Amino acid sequence: MAFSQSFSIYLVFVWALFACEPKTNNSELPILGNRHTEEKEIEGKLVRDTVYHTIANFSFQNQDGKTITNADVKGKVYVADFFFTSCPTICPIMKTQMMRVYEAYKEKSDFLILSHTIDPTHDTVSLLKDYSTRLGIEDASTWHFLTGEQEHVFEIGQTSYLTTAMEDKDEPGGFLHSGAFVLVDQKGRIRGVYDGTKEDQVDKLLKDIPKLLDNEADHS
Secondary structure (H helix, E strand, O other), X not given: OOXXXXXXXXXXXXXXXXXXXXXXXXXXXXXXXXXXXXXXXXXXXXXXXXXXXXXXXXXXXXXXXXXXXXXXXXXXXXXXXXXXOOOOOOHHHHHHHHHHHHHHHOOOOOEEEEEEEOOOOOOOHHHHHHHHHHHOOOOOOOEEEEEOOHHHHHHHHHHHOOOOEEXXXXXXXXXXXXXXXXXXXXXXXXXXXXXXXXXXXXXXXHHHHHHXXXXXXXXX
């Protein structure tokens, strides 16, 4: 399946999930994904609380061999994507666009980028280090190139980030993945999905990131 077609199917799936989102004003971003309500007792009264979709626990190694977990992103805004270094199609475009995000926010201590390889057998820690260095990323404090157990990468991509990440021998390079850039807030909730191969979509992402960084309510 061609990338444009697979990404379109992915977007239909995502927006079907998010179709019931409440309307927000221009300064706010929706909280995306499934949610449910729970009842709990507070001071003798039953209170209904909305539980939102959040990113599941994870543990991967970055290009410096450091283990990166949920604890490292807690209280931070981050953008996640999925790629592989030998990708012959969309990955070079995605990384060119992600460099724009990196350059714009690399000085922000409460912002991160997580790029997950879907080919961990090939994309070792040392190879990711070389790859990131060739991109001009000398310091891993903002942009983490992550590798780990392939099954875990696929699972978190599909069930947590709600994106396409799988092995497919019929695809160029042997893998199928979307070009989605997923914006996650300080509480691990998805707040936006953008096509990382489209400049205008990344322009929107660049404008949306400050809405979270500047929103103190998302830290609580």
